[in-house]
Amino acid sequence: MKFNNLQSCHLGPEISPEQFIPEHFFLFLLKGSMISYDGYKHYRMNPGDYCIARKNHLVRYTKYKDDGKFEKVIITFDEPFLRKFLERHSYTAGPTDNDNSFLFIKEDLLIENFVRSLEPYYNGTETLDDDFVDIKREELLMILLKNNPDLKDIFFNFNIPHKIDLEHFMNQNYKFNISLERFAFMTGRSLSSFKRDFKMIFNMAPGKWLIKKRLQEAYFLLEKEDKKPSDIYIDLGFEDLSHFSFAFKKEFGVSPSEIARA
Incomplete structure (x- = not known):
């Protein structure tokens, strides 16, 4: 897959710089590579890989540039956005035993075409207005849920962490x-x-x-x-x-x- 003209971009609220993921986000790696560690497992990403990083997880990132560049697409699915999405679409979260910090998504032509659709808006000078940002985020969320229905148990679980050891x-x-x-x-x-x-x-x-x-x-x-x-x-x-x-x-x-x- 080639995304030569697409630069790093970010749709939705900014991600906290600390080693804590406060909101779910979709990550598509364009250039460079990355190894992440959550205290239990290491996760490696190469160009063309994409995943969901899960909220309320601790993660440390090590980034490796390619020709001096590290390019990625990050799209945040914050809780207010997800709750508004549920007002228009009927999904119910169930239990899940998957506790991985990163959920890798299988190769999907719809996702790759979605990422390409962002290219005209990110040429170094143009940005998306707020209304269009939510439209694009909703488009991606519907693609993800269509091909990965179990993600509803991740995205729409708004419970706070329970008391643990x-x-x-x-x-x-x-x-x-x-x-x-x-x-x-x-x-x-x-x-x-x-x-x-x-x-x-x-x-x-x-x-x-x-x-x-x-x-x-x-x-x-x-x-x-x-x-x-x-x-x-x-x-x-x-x-x-x-x-x-x-x-x-x-x-x-x-x-x-x-x-x-x-």
Whole structure:
């Protein structure tokens, strides 16, 4: 499949830059490749692949450019849009046991033609007005539901996360750089109950525990896996190398580069 003239574009609300998916979105990769990790599985995308990224999931992305470019089409299906869609179309969500963060869609000529139909509107200067954006989003949603009926159980389930095992979840997802409010939401708790339950389980405040846990993992990677500080700090939830180095030395009394050289 060739989409040589189509550049990156985005229909619908912007996606949060943090490692949390707040709304479902359709992703079509035009150029470059991408590997994503949700704490459980790795997902790889190549040019021409398309999928649904699911809301209320934690994901870390690693993007690889091709000839200096990484081009994609992102179309967000936010909850207000989906609820308006249900006012005109009759769908009922049922239970699903599929918990994958990315749902890959089989090759579909209708989807590929839909993506091509966006080309005239994205030449670097033109944009779609708001009314037309919703029309195009509805067109894509109907195509997806026609050929993948089980997606209704994903799109139209508006339940918030239920209360889950806090200890297991945090030990699995401590590397993700998200706020305590997000952690609380994803474990089915208010922020106050999250902090209270966390202290009971770990005997430590969540912010302090997250730093300590990430630094312990960093020490292991530096000492046992011969990793470099610059290779691991982002994956461990630190925003910059200097913050990571400062916290590491405060915890262990030596800099991460000293451990790496030992």
